[in-house]
Amino acid sequence: MEKLFKKTFAILALLVLTAFTIPTTVYICLSPGGKKYHYDRGCRGLNNCTHEIKAVSKGDAEGRGLDLCGWED
Numbered sequence: 654m655e656k657l658f659k660k661t662f663a664i665l666a667l668l669v670l671t672a673f674t675i676p677t678t679v680y681i682c683l684s685p686g687g688k689k690y691h692y693d694r695g696c697r698g699l700n701n702c703t704h705e706i707k708a709v710s711k712g713d714a715e716g717r718g719l720d721l722c723g724w725e726d
């Protein structure tokens with residue numbers, strides 16, 4: 654019985670860990686002047702984007718020196 658408990662606990666721990674390590678997808682406008690990333694693909698900050706809109710991980714966006722959009726903070 655204890656063995657089953659440990660196995661269940663290990664699976665639960667793994668699930669929690671996985672949930673926290675899944676990268677958040679954000680959207681960025683690939684314009685040269687783009688300095689923001691957006692959680693919402695339909696954000697009004699992205700409506701102005703005349704370039705390609707790309708989905709990247711939040712870490713990737715921050716690595717590009719982008720900040721969270723002013724409409725979504």
Ligand SMILES: [Zn+2]
Pocket residue numbers: 690691692693696697698699722723724725
């Ligand atoms: Zn936005």
